[in-house]
Amino acid sequence: MKALMSVGALIGVVGILLLAGMTVGIVPSNTVRLLEGYMPVQVILELTLFVAGFTGLSYMMASMGMAFPRFWQGILMWAFILLYLKFRVYPPIPFSVRAMYGTVSLVAIFMWVSANEEDWKKFKQPIMNILDAQAGGKRLLRYAYLIILPLLIGGFSYNAMVPKSEEPIELRTVHPAPPASTKVHGKTYTLQTSQNPYRINLEGKYDQDYSNAMTVEQGMGRLMKPNANPWDKDAQGYLKYVREGGEIFYQNCHFCHGDNLNGRGLHAFAFNPIPANFTDPGTIAQLQETFIFWRVSKGGIGLPNEAGPWASVMPPWEQHLTVDEIWKVVLFEYWHTGYYPRTWD
Amino acid sequence: MKNSFSLKAGALLTTAFGIILVSGSTGGLAFAQNTLPAGFKTGALAPEPSADMIEAGKRVYFTKCVWCHGVDGAGDGPGADRLWPRPRNFNQGTFKIRHTASGELPLFDAKKPTPGQNDLFETVTHGLPGSAMPSWEGILTEEQRLQVLSFVTTELVKDRKFTDKQSESQTVLQLGDLTPIAPTEESLKKGAELVVEKKCVECHGADGRGDGNAFNLKDDWGFSIQPANWHKCWNFRGSRQDPYNVKNIFRTFSTGVNGTPMPSFADNTTVEERWHIANFVNSLCEREADGKPLAIDPSADKPKINFVVSSGLAVGEIPADPEHELWKNRARRFIAMGGQITHKPRNFVNRIDDIWVKSLYNDTHIAFMFQWDDRTKSVAEGKLPWEPTSVNVDIKEQEPKTGEEGSIASHQNNYTVYNDAIAMETAVKWKELPSPIKPRYLFGSNEQFPVDIVKWEADGSLRAFKGTGWDKDFEERFNYEDSIKLLHSEWKDGRWTVIVQRPLGDKKEQEYDEDTFFEMGQYIPTVFFAWDGHNGDAGRKMAVSAFYYTFLEPPTPKEAYIYPIVIACGVVLLEGWVLTRRSNKRKGKTL
Numbered sequence: 001m002k003a004l005m006s007v008g009a010l011i012g013v014v015g016i017l018l019l020a021g022m023t024v025g026i027v028p029s030n031t032v033r034l035l036e037g038y039m040p041v042q043v044i045l046e047l048t049l050f051v052a053g054f055t056g057l058s059y060m061m062a063s064m065g066m067a068f069p070r071f072w073q074g075i076l077m078w079a080f081i082l083l084y085l086k087f088r089v090y091p092p093i094p095f096s097v098r099a100m101y102g103t104v105s106l107v108a109i110f111m112w113v114s115a116n117e118e119d120w121k122k123f124k125q126p127i128m129n130i131l132d133a134q135a136g137g138k139r140l141l142r143y144a145y146l147i148i149l150p151l152l153i154g155g156f157s158y159n160a161m162v163p164k165s166e167e168p169i170e171l172r173t174v175h176p177a178p179p180a181s182t183k184v185h186g187k188t189y190t191l192q193t194s195q196n197p198y199r200i201n202l203e204g205k206y207d208q209d210y211s212n213a214m215t216v217e218q219g220m221g222r223l224m225k226p227n228a229n230p231w232d233k234d235a236q237g238y239l240k241y242v243r244e245g246g247e248i249f250y251q252n253c254h255f256c257h258g259d260n261l262n263g264r265g266l267h268a269f270a271f272n273p274i275p276a277n278f279t280d281p282g283t284i285a286q287l288q289e290t291f292i293f294w295r296v297s298k299g300g301i302g303l304p305n306e307a308g309p310w311a312s313v314m315p316p317w318e319q320h321l322t323v324d325e326i327w328k329v330v331l332f333e334y335w336h337t338g339y340y341p342r343t344w345d
Numbered sequence: 346m347k348n349s350f351s352l353k354a355g356a357l358l359t360t361a362f363g364i365i366l367v368s369g370s371t372g373g374l375a376f377a378q379n380t381l382p383a384g385f386k387t388g389a390l391a392p393e394p395s396a397d398m399i400e401a402g403k404r405v406y407f408t409k410c411v412w413c414h415g416v417d418g419a420g421d422g423p424g425a426d427r428l429w430p431r432p433r434n435f436n437q438g439t440f441k442i443r444h445t446a447s448g449e450l451p452l453f454d455a456k457k458p459t460p461g462q463n464d465l466f467e468t469v470t471h472g473l474p475g476s477a478m479p480s481w482e483g484i485l486t487e488e489q490r491l492q493v494l495s496f497v498t499t500e501l502v503k504d505r506k507f508t509d510k511q512s513e514s515q516t517v518l519q520l521g522d523l524t525p526i527a528p529t530e531e532s533l534k535k536g537a538e539l540v541v542e543k544k545c546v547e548c549h550g551a552d553g554r555g556d557g558n559a560f561n562l563k564d565d566w567g568f569s570i571q572p573a574n575w576h577k578c579w580n581f582r583g584s585r586q587d588p589y590n591v592k593n594i595f596r597t598f599s600t601g602v603n604g605t606p607m608p609s610f611a612d613n614t615t616v617e618e619r620w621h622i623a624n625f626v627n628s629l630c631e632r633e634a635d636g637k638p639l640a641i642d643p644s645a646d647k648p649k650i651n652f653v654v655s656s657g658l659a660v661g662e663i664p665a666d667p668e669h670e671l672w673k674n675r676a677r678r679f680i681a682m683g684g685q686i687t688h689k690p691r692n693f694v695n696r697i698d699d700i701w702v703k704s705l706y707n708d709t710h711i712a713f714m715f716q717w718d719d720r721t722k723s724v725a726e727g728k729l730p731w732e733p734t735s736v737n738v739d740i741k742e743q744e745p746k747t748g749e750e751g752s753i754a755s756h757q758n759n760y761t762v763y764n765d766a767i768a769m770e771t772a773v774k775w776k777e778l779p780s781p782i783k784p785r786y787l788f789g790s791n792e793q794f795p796v797d798i799v800k801w802e803a804d805g806s807l808r809a810f811k812g813t814g815w816d817k818d819f820e821e822r823f824n825y826e827d828s829i830k831l832l833h834s835e836w837k838d839g840r841w842t843v844i845v846q847r848p849l850g851d852k853k854e855q856e857y858d859e860d861t862f863f864e865m866g867q868y869i870p871t872v873f874f875a876w877d878g879h880n881g882d883a884g885r886k887m888a889v890s891a892f893y894y895t896f897l898e899p900p901t902p903k904e905a906y907i908y909p910i911v912i913a914c915g916v917v918l919l920e921g922w923v924l925t926r927r928s929n930k931r932k933g934k935t936l
Contacts, residue, residue: 033482033483035483090643090644091644131924131927132927132931146917146920146924149916149920150913150914150917150920153912153913153916154909154910154912154913155909157908157909157912158905158906161902161904161905161908161909162901162905163866163898163899163900163901163902165653165655165868165894165898166653167651167652167653167868167894168868168894216408220485220486221405221408221485221486221489223404223408224404224407224408226404229404229407230407231407231411231416246412246423247412247423247745247746248745249412250412250422250423250424251424251426251427252686254424255683255686255693256683256686258479259409259412259477259478259479260409260479260481260484264645265477266477266683267684267686268645268683269642269645269647269650269681270682270683270698270889270890270891271683271891272652272891272892299687300687300786301785301787301815309783309892310783310785310786310790311786311891311892312786313683313686313687313786313787313889314687315686315687315688319688319689320691336408
């Protein structure tokens with residue numbers, strides 16, 4: 001037990017020092033990076049480690065006779081969560097969302113400190129001590145609180161009432177419901193039955209298993225499989241079409257969606273909403289190929305009404321590309337990210 | 346094939362000639378190898394990477410890099426012809442950002458990515474901001490980055506050899522051992538004198554906005570390039586994602602930029618002089634009003650964006666002089682600009698990548714001050730091949746695959762010159778738009794929800810249009826044009842300053858259905874457009890911003906002074922109640 005707790009304590013101390021160092025800039029801020037696509041898991045893992053660390057730390061201190069009051073534990077834990085959300089998570093979370101997480105964690109901490117009568121008593125003891133103090137520093141502290149509290153609350157309310165300009169929050173449907181069919185270059189495509197004509201095996205038949213076996217490998221770097229190079233001179237069928245799709249991608253799409261299809265292209269910083277990140281498991285990996293075909297063909301302007309605001313700069317690609325080119329680009333996007341398109345069944 | 350060979354040979358000759366020229370101009374030092382420039386030390390060539398590394402790197406290259414840099418590393422991949430600057434041609438071994446002396450190969454060792462000792466690794470890690478080369482950190486592992494570089498340096502650099510002791514040398518800038526000089530006023534003053542003395546301003550312009558003789562500059566391959574704009578340090582290729590770090594400027598200035606007209610100044614400046622110059626150049630980069638560096642968004646390597654352009658209340662006339670106190674004290678907003686690549690003719694290379702906007706309003710009018718860097722003042726020479734108001738989707742645009750001759754990079758500065766211009770698009774009847782109150786992004790939704798476009802052009806015209814959709818021609822609004830006014834327009838040392846005044850569109854005075862109503866305290870969707878006439882920008886070939894919001898700051902209401910006091914008093918009463926209750930309870934207990 002003791003060994004386990006010491007390990008926990010060690011994790012806690014090292015983690016806090018590392019985090020503080022990275023925030024202040026003593027330790028290079030990229031020492032522990034949040035990895036693209038793995039970020040949510042990483043954040044949860046880190047927080048879990050910290051909780052384990054704190055538990056260990058508190059246990060160690062208690063066993064060394066320096067027990068840390070429950071009251072301060074609660075407050076520090078809450079402050080830690082708020083600071084973590086503000087400084088660690090990138091891209092930054094808007095204040096309103098942080099406020100929401102903050103409230104939830106506050107409730108959780110209250111539940112923790114009031115789990116039983118004894119804990120609750122321990123928790124409110126410091127407050128009672130200040131309220132009841134008859135003399136000394138605590139009494140002074142009480143008067144200080146009595147003066148500072150109204151000033152602070154008055155100040156906050158003034159701050160809240162002074163006109164300020166904050167960007168209005170916009171909610172957007174990221175994946176709007178697709179139509180049953182879409183008409184591109186004069187031909188109607190039923191989304192549920194259409195297939196990518198280039199996802200074919202060497203016999204020329206539609207074959208998702210064949211193409212899935214040829215996409216890049218998952219894991220860091222997402223590199224192509226050694227025996228499946230689209231730039232091989234002898235590349236046939238699917239791989240050849242992947243290369244052709246890639247050529248179109250790097251002539252048209254990478255300006256926004258980026259060289260690594262992560263939505264960080266040359267022009268991406270200027271636009272809002274930012275371009276889709278295909279390496280994120282929440283975009284093309286969640287969608288059918290025909291959905292992508294529809295979105296690419298119709299662009300931001302072709303979004304259905306419920307998907308407003310139509311602030312997207314995504315071009316309706318049917319203005320620039322042929323149907324074949326669009327299918328090839330879709331093929332390339334799945335190849336390069338290593339995701340499999342979702343099927344209807 | 347033959348063509349590309351002769352080009353390479355030519356480039357090689359030019360490089361060779363360039364080296365002779367540079368070493369010649371350093372005072373004809375016959376034993377240049379023995380006298381190292383200040384701050385440099387002789388280094389050793391790194392050993393050849395292992396065959397495994399090279400083989401593994403090939404796999405990385407053909408997954409990630411080939412798309413721009415090409416099968417043979419000649420910088421001619423499928424994406425190359427629509428990029429400017431063009432992707433690097435590795436064949437000649439010419440690399441821009443180095444710690445090594447001018448003309449030498451960069452530092453690369455497949456074994457140890459020590460900071461400051463591995464130029465190519467750092468380039469791949471941090472990317473080249475201001476170009477399409479992204480940062481590969483977090484995408485490729487360290488190992489993978491070293492692998493791909495092993496492949497590039499051995500297989501794709503064809504004219505030179507990183508391990509050939511006969512022909513290659515490494516003279517390494519000892520940047521780690523040099524301590525920067527503090528950027529005191531004196532240092533900055535010396536720096537300002539030195540950039541004139543060393544003729545930096547000839548290319549970089551009198552105010553450092555890269556507007557010197559920008560027209561005659563070509564790189565080793567004959568592609569047009571432009572001198573850096575010192576006011577946008579986040580676009581410095583060698584900024585290593587740390588744009589306000591003076592060491593990066595010192596390094597570039599000491600080693601030069603291979604393949605470009607930027608020479609190394611190591612031989613004709615002392616280390617101290619170089620620090621003064623670096624300090625001065627660094628001091629020019631855009632900063633907050635209090636002198637702090639702008640916050641940089643690490644995912645884009647550009648200044649962070651706030652989408653609210655707030656307009657301040659001015660009593661009386663809105664001043665026409667940008668130096669007026671009211672304008673000077675106004676906070677400015679950074680507006681990021683991207684190319685208009687939604688509808689034809691698309692603008693893959695936008696030379697205006699940001700503008701700065703300030704705004705003031707009084708009881709009848711609102712004024713916007715636009716400031717943006719443009720290396721060239723352009724007033725139309727040719728007549729537009731189409732009406733500027735018309736939809737020109739049939740226009741011929743840059744072909745995707747043209748070969749180097751027809752690429753955007755070789756066409757730069759060769760376009761018919763049109764007007765520089767700036768415009769803002771605001772929604773008409775925005776209050777009636779479904780929430781959130783935004784019309785369709787480009788040129789309005791339809792007849793029912795049109796947008797209002799006010800456009801200033803460098804020939805002095807100020808016009809107003811109504812846009813009713815991307816596929817509709819604009820209608821010019823002659824009656825509105827009478828009520829908008831150009832307060833100021835000037836191009837100086839690579840920067841435009843334009844102030845445009847327009848009515849608030851108060852419901853009582855103006856036609857609400859036709860004009861944008863700038864209502865106090867409300868968020869009015871606004872888009873900015875910019876044109877660089879020397880980039881061939883005209884009509885819909887332009888730079889665009891995202892949707893921003895114009896916000897007229899309301900004066901502080903009286904309630905903001907009353908309620909907080911009431912609330913504070915309430916808290917005092919509450920405190921009194923808690924204390925009394927507590928003390929009664931205690932008394933009850935002790936009694």
